[in-house]
Structure formats: structure tokens, C-alpha cells
Amino acid sequence: MESHNGELDSAKLLRAQSHIWNHIYSFINSMSLKCAVDLHIPDVIHNYGQPMPLSKLIASLPIHPSKTCFIYRLMRILIHFGFFSEQNFTEQNELEVEYALTDASMLLLKDNPFSMTPFLHVVLDPMLTKTWYHLSDWLKNDDPTPFEKAHRMVFWDYASHDANLNHLFNDGMASDARLVSSVLIEKYKEAFQGFDSLVDVGGGTGTVAKAIASSFPQLECIVFDLSHVVTGLQGSGNLKYVGGNMFEAIPPTDAILLKWILHNWNDEECVKILKKCREAITRKGKYEGKLIIIDMVISENAKRDDKSVETQLFFDMQMMVLLGGKERNEKEWAKLIFSAGFSHYNITPILGLRSVIEIYP
Structure with a gap:
């Protein structure tokens, strides 16, 4: 914090304070975003x-009359972070502001099939956020x-x-799954071809x-999860539900999908899961069986100010705090893959922050 002549560099000091x-x-x-939702x-x-003019927005919200003056300030910070856009107009010789949605807020609409609102509700639920207070201890x-430290x-x-956390978690995962499956089937349908x-x-x-x-x-699909997750769910046609534990045994199949599963677990647990997958994969069908993983592959070469890397690091910390898992770079993925006895893999980065990792016995 000192300049070349030994005096305190006030500009650096103030920048550090601001940072x-x-x-x-x-x-x-995040709390302002949750409030808006x-x-x-x-x-x-x-x-x-x-x-929508500010006056009409205020009139449409379920807020107390004494709080109307605060909506402009809430909207101002959300505009700054790109959740809404604004423009000014003149109404009866008075300047007023009006608001429009952005791509981000479109993903927060209740009826949007790809709505991220359920994901917001589970991540920002007090049951999860209080866990962060136990990180240093x-x-x-x-x-x-830290989750076990907080909740025993x-x-x-x-x-x-x-039941509430289970509901929030399942809804949050389902909301993400709708978006991912849509992109995956549109952009990379060949990943599922050639199997029975x-x-x-x-x-x-x-x-x-x-x-x-x-x-x-033509593909017989099984949803395999813990019994309390799939109990009561009804399959139809080429889809059925099976309860069980992936650490014990996985139903025999040509191909296995692990979407956002392995980042929940540490390396030792991941190798156990991968070995069970390898045991379950059969050699039937047109192609050799394979394991399809949808997860993050952290880039080691990205710039520090790259927002996508920042988000991946947020997820890495979330996995550490809640579950003891982690996000991995390619070298770490390769170590897991080969430790479980698989022969080769291919990474296709087509899902934004996540990639499709295809692994072969």
C-alpha cells in the first residue's frame, strides 16, 4: 500500500476498500433478486x-402503502445487475421511468418452462444459507x-x-433439468442414438x-434414485422408475446418464459410483455402451475476470459446504475416469457452464 517514496498510496487504498x-x-x-421474485x-x-411505468408497477404489487417509495430503489439495483431494463418517458409533463424484462428476468417468469425460480428458492432458503455461517468453524x-456442522x-x-427441503430441492433440480434436456436433445441428440x-x-x-x-x-429409460425420491411416481410407455442406491448396484443397461451427480461427492465416492456404472453397462445395441456425464469442467486457462469461471467457483464452494463434493478440471476428471477402469473419454462443452463427458468402458 506504499508508493515508491514510502508514502501511502491513497488511490490503491480506496480501491481496496471498495473491493x-x-x-x-x-x-x-441475491436477496434483492429473491425479493423481486x-x-x-x-x-x-x-x-x-x-x-411498465413505475406508478403502475407499484399499484400492482402486494405492498403496504407506506412502502411504495422503496420500489424504485429495489428496481434500481436490479437494473444495475441486468435483471431489468429501464427507459424514461414524459407523462403529463412529468418524467417517469418504465421497466422491461431482460433475458435474465424472462428465466424468472413463473410460467416459463425453463424458469429458474425453483432453483432460486432452494439455494436461498434459510436452511441452506445458514450453513455458510459455520464455514470457518x-x-x-x-x-x-458445514451443513452437518449446522444441522447434525x-x-x-x-x-x-x-418434506419442505425435499420439495424445494426436487423442484430446483427439475427446473434446471428442463432447460438442460431441451438444449441437450436439440444440440447433441447423437449422444443417445444407437442404444436400446x-x-x-x-x-x-x-x-x-x-x-x-x-x-x-425406441429407448427404454429408467429413472433410478433413492426410494423416498421415486416413491409414488408413475412411469409410462418406455419410461419407468426404480428405487435403489447407486453405491450398491445400478440396473443393467446399454447407457447411463449422470446429470449433476458426481460434483456432489468426493473423489473416493465418485470412483465407487463410476465403478458401479461400469459394472452396469452392457455391450448390447449398435454401439459400445457408455456413460454420459453432465457436469462442469473448470477451465484452467480462463481469465480471472471471466464471469463463467466465477460461477463455476461459486458452485465449487457450494458443493464443498453442503455436500463435501467439488467441481473439477479436466485433469481431475481424467483421474477419476481411469481410476474406475474406463478406457477413454470425450468432453463436449455445449451446455454453457457445463459439458457433456462421454466415457467408454
């Missing part, structure tokens, strides 16, 4: 059918994860006993498997 402030207060961004602001603007003791049981056990059967391991309520089964009617 720290931004990170101290960064939670305000809780008030249904994206849906209100969308239903208006055109850019966790590093000082032998608890497996592993995440999966907690979800199986807490596929098991979606950890497939939750079956959102991805349903899309695959519909697009490939």
Missing part, C-alpha cells in the same frame, strides 16, 4: 404486455461438511426427513429421462 465493500455486500444482490415483479411486468474441526446430519438424510436402454442415475423426478424417452421412443 472489500463490494464483496461484503454482494449478498444484497417473491413479489412476482417479473410476472407483473410480463403480464402488462409492454414496458468447520475448517477448525473434523465435521465432514448429512444433506441427503435431512432432505429425506424434511438408458438409466438416469440420480434422475430425481425424471424430468430429463421423460424428455429423452419422448424424443427416442
Whole structure:
């Protein structure tokens, strides 16, 4: 912090102060976004059918009359972060602002089939956010994860006993699955061709498997997940549900899908899962059987200010805090793949922050 002549560099000091402030207060961004979603602001603007004046937005929201003056300030920060756009217009000789949706807020609409609102609700639920207060204490003791430090049981056990968390988690995963399956089938349908059967391991309520089964009617699809997840779910046609534990055995199949599963687990657990997958893969069908993984591959060459890397690092910390898992670079993926006895793999980065990793016995 000193200049060449030994005096304090005030410009650097103030920049450092601002940098720290931004990170101290960064939670305000996500909490402001949650507030907008809780008030249904994206849906209100969308239903208006055109850019919506502030006065009409205020009149349409379920807020107390004493709080109307604060909506402009809420919208101002969300505009700054790209969730809405604004423009000024003159109404009866008075200048007023009106708001429109952006690509980001379109993904927060309740009726958008790719809505990310359920994902927002689970990640920002107090049950999960309170876990972060235990991060530093966790590093000082032998608890497996900060979540266990906070709640005295592993995440999966907690979800199986807490109906609200289980509902939030399944809805959040299903919302992401709808978006991913749409892009995957449109951009990379060859990944599922040439097989007679596929098991979606950890497939939750079956959102991805349903899309695959519909697009490939010759493919027998099984959604395989823990019993409390699939109990009561009904299959149809070429789709069925099977309860079980992927650490014990996976139903025999030509191909296996692991969407956003392995980042939940540490390396030792991942190797166990991969070995069970390899045991389950048969050699029937036109092509050799394979394992299809949808997960992040962290780039080691990206610039530090690359927002996609920042998001991947957020996910890596989330996995560490909640589940004891991690996001991996290609070298780390290769180590897992070969440790489980697979012969080769191919990475195709077609899903934004995530990639399709095809692994062969």
C-alpha cells in the first residue's frame, strides 16, 4: 500500500476498500433478486404486455402503502445487475421511468418452462444459507461438511426427513433439468442414438429421462434414485422408475446418464459410483455402451475476470459446504475416469457452464 517514496498510496487504498465493500455486500444482490421474485415483479411486468411505468408497477404489487417509495430503489439495483431494463418517458409533463424484462428476468417468469425460480428458492432458503455461517468453524474441526456442522446430519438424510427441503430441492433440480434436456436433445441428440436402454442415475423426478424417452421412443429409460425420491411416481410407455442406491448396484443397461451427480461427492465416492456404472453397462445395441456425464469442467486457462469461471467457483464452494463434493478440471476428471477402469473419454462443452463427458468402458 506504499508508493515508491514510502508514502501511502491513497488511490490503491480506496480501491481496496471498495473491493472489500463490494464483496461484503454482494449478498444484497441475491436477496434483492429473491425479493423481486417473491413479489412476482417479473410476472407483473410480463403480464402488462409492454414496458411498465413505475406508478403502475407499484399499484400492482402486494405492498403496504407506506412502502411504495422503496420500489424504485429495489428496481434500481436490479437494473444495475441486468435483471431489468429501464427507459424514461414524459407523462403529463412529468418524467417517469418504465421497466422491461431482460433475458435474465424472462428465466424468472413463473410460467416459463425453463424458469429458474425453483432453483432460486432452494439455494436461498434459510436452511441452506445458514450453513455458510459455520464455514470457518468447520475448517477448525473434523465435521465432514458445514451443513452437518449446522444441522447434525448429512444433506441427503435431512432432505429425506424434511418434506419442505425435499420439495424445494426436487423442484430446483427439475427446473434446471428442463432447460438442460431441451438444449441437450436439440444440440447433441447423437449422444443417445444407437442404444436400446438408458438409466438416469440420480434422475430425481425424471424430468430429463421423460424428455429423452419422448424424443427416442425406441429407448427404454429408467429413472433410478433413492426410494423416498421415486416413491409414488408413475412411469409410462418406455419410461419407468426404480428405487435403489447407486453405491450398491445400478440396473443393467446399454447407457447411463449422470446429470449433476458426481460434483456432489468426493473423489473416493465418485470412483465407487463410476465403478458401479461400469459394472452396469452392457455391450448390447449398435454401439459400445457408455456413460454420459453432465457436469462442469473448470477451465484452467480462463481469465480471472471471466464471469463463467466465477460461477463455476461459486458452485465449487457450494458443493464443498453442503455436500463435501467439488467441481473439477479436466485433469481431475481424467483421474477419476481411469481410476474406475474406463478406457477413454470425450468432453463436449455445449451446455454453457457445463459439458457433456462421454466415457467408454
